[in-house]
Amino acid sequence: xxxxxxxxxxxxxxxxxxxxxxxxxxxxxxxxxxxxxxxxxxxxxxxxxxxxxxxxxxxxxxxxxxxxxxxxxxxxxxxxxxxxxxxxxxxxxxxxxxxxxxxxxxxxxxxxxx
Amino acid sequence: xxxxxxxxxxxxxxxxxxxxxxxxxxxxxxxxxxxxxxxxxxxxxxxxxxxxxxxxxxxxxxxxxxxxxxxxxxxxxxxxxxxxxxxxxxxxxxxxxxxxxxxxxxxxxxx
Numbered sequence: 001x002x003x004x005x006x007x008x009x010x011x012x013x014x015x016x017x018x019x020x021x022x023x024x025x026x027x028x029x030x031x032x033x034x035x036x037x038x039x040x041x042x043x044x045x046x047x048x049x050x051x052x053x054x055x056x057x058x059x060x061x062x063x064x065x066x067x068x069x070x071x072x073x074x075x076x077x078x079x080x081x082x083x084x085x086x087x088x089x090x091x092x093x094x095x096x097x098x099x100x101x102x103x104x105x106x107x108x109x110x111x112x113x114x
Numbered sequence: 115x116x117x118x119x120x121x122x123x124x125x126x127x128x129x130x131x132x133x134x135x136x137x138x139x140x141x142x143x144x145x146x147x148x149x150x151x152x153x154x155x156x157x158x159x160x161x162x163x164x165x166x167x168x169x170x171x172x173x174x175x176x177x178x179x180x181x182x183x184x185x186x187x188x189x190x191x192x193x194x195x196x197x198x199x200x201x202x203x204x205x206x207x208x209x210x211x212x213x214x215x216x217x218x219x220x221x222x223x224x225x
Contacts, residue, residue: 042202
């Protein structure tokens, strides 16, 4: 497993602003992912954060709205840009090692946009 | 039709009961099947992971996969109030590493 921390744990933001969420892992991992979890909905993958290259986005998510950085093997950030109330959700970071299919999740960031 | 269907519940049981949680799916390419437990205001925690059909047991938890019926189950024996959480199933097709999650089933075990 891995110990994963996220900052901030929660935030309330104004419409039109941006928020950057940080994800830190206690050891090097191959893969890092960002998910969104809306109330009553399943986890939705936003993108895979690739170390040293651009993130790989899933259908329906674009880099301009959700820019991602991954400067090294233990850290990644997700920015939610130009926020609207529809972006209110829990944002989760997860990691996987090597070719493992097992993902380990951080505690999440609870975002409310007013 | 969603790829993975899971009844959101809530499912309420008395302490000590055997709990059965289920997911159905439509994509026959799914090869890897997982169950996650998520406590309120926490991230999901991997509970069980199985490959293809069959059973896997870990303590009070048993995961069962029936690929012919496209149906997976998680059984919890001697359920405890500490088992109260949301249980999410997840599935990955062969050749991929991206899971598709169910919506989760809320379980309440009352003393």
